[in-house]
Amino acid sequence: MTLHHRQQQQSLLSSSDTNNADSYGSTDTEHNSGQADERVPETSHLSSTTETFFHIVCITAGTGILQLPYALKSGGWAGMAYIALAAAISAYTGKILVRCLYYKHGVRLQSYSEVAEAAFGPRGRLVVRTLKDVNLLGVVGIYIVLAGISIDSLVVGTSVEQLGERFWIAASAVVVWAAIVAARQIHDVFVLSIFGTLTTVVMVIIVIWLGILDMEFMHARPPTKAIDIRMMPISLASICFSFGGNLNWPDLEASMKSPKKWSKALSLATTFIAFIYACVAAVGYGVYGEHVRSPIFLSLPSGIAVAIAKAMITAHVLLACPILLTAVFIEAERDLNISSNTLGVFKERLWRAVFRSLLMLVIALFALFVSDFSKIVPILGAVAASLVVFVIPVVCYFRLFGDQRLFSVWEYAWCGLIVLIGLACLVVGTSQALADL
Secondary structure (H helix, E strand, O other): OOHHHOOOOOOOOOOOOOOOOOOOOOOOOHHHOOOOOOOOOOHHHOEOHHHHHHHHHHHHOOHHHHHHHHHHHHHHHHHHHHHHHHHHHHHHHHHHHHHHOOOOOOOOOOOHHHHHHHHHHHHHHHHHHHHHHHHHHHHHHHHHHHHHHHHHHHOOOOOOHHHHHHHHHHHHHHHHHHHHHHOOOHHHHHHHHHHHHHHHHHHHHHHHHHHHHHHHOOOOOOOOOOOOOOOHHHHHHHHHHOOOOHHHHHHHHHOEOOHHHHHHHHHHHHHHHHHHHHHHHHHHHHHHHHHOOOOHHHOOOOOHHHHHHHHHHHHHHHHHHHHHHHHHHHHHHHHOOOOHHHHOHHHHHHHHHHHHHHHHHHHHHHHHHOOOHHHHHHHHHHHHHHHHHHHHHHHHHHHHHOOOOOOOHHHHHHHHHHHHHHHHHHHHHHHHHHHOO
């Protein structure tokens, strides 16, 4: 029995809780009941709430954190409120997206794409599937390029300096390939999530520490501003993009031992992310003011500490790549029927390794040889992320639950605001990406 038919395993949106956006999931024992299926892992291979917390933080808190002080430069100190707003939107859309998986009593949909199909038919599935895969594959490609460039800058003055950027980009792709081929389920990359989160925390501590130390040597504090209405859309869009990550949420929720704790894990992770974002943004803008640069490393005093921070963020993006790719691979392998039930254990592992290797090869070749790859992907990403992270979850939610519950005026207003912000991010993000061409 597939995830699509996990009846009797989960307590799904009973008629008494259809008005509660958090009422989905199951009891703690849902994975121990029902018929066996290799795509529903054994309980020992499922993720705890703590593991899910680390997965969410590792996926979300990436390189976007480095531009947050500059986002405050654009919007002023009001950007701190934008961080709180973006966090609230991210948590809300993540919860309603997962709730949409359970819109039909007794059935759990398997993916974001199936949610779109349930709401808008096969064309909806095709659009969301395309946007999701393009965004995730593009982000991974960009991360590999950034990692290669960062490593090349870190080895200047060493015996391997002459190897060059392309070598390190290729090496980064090999590291990601090895991790994604070795991992079968999301649980298998838990160690990567832990280290990815720890690298982010270390980088944040270094940035805050260096900023505070630098402030002591300043004769005068650079100017700051409370709010800049004209630049508000750019500031808000930059911050919102730093919270994008819900393309992986259906797979993360499906991998949990207790899916009913999804809301708790997401809320805790989003709160933690907002906290470290606010710390970096406040220190960066408070210390350097209108002179702050993006990424924040460019404003910090050079030295071994900055080199360590760069190494940490480089490690983070490489560790996040296998987790991001799971949302692509799990759905694609399901569609291709790559499973031990149909192929046997050995052939399933072989074909999974072949499929993932081929896709990683395509990503690596684009990263290495398409000269404008790092400029084209942000355009596609701005379109895809704006729609699939902000707009589509809300639209699907109202479409699927419109005949099951009455929405309050406040919920209409809140969801309307989310859609408007998503469309603003689409315009601003696309414009900025086109300007960089």
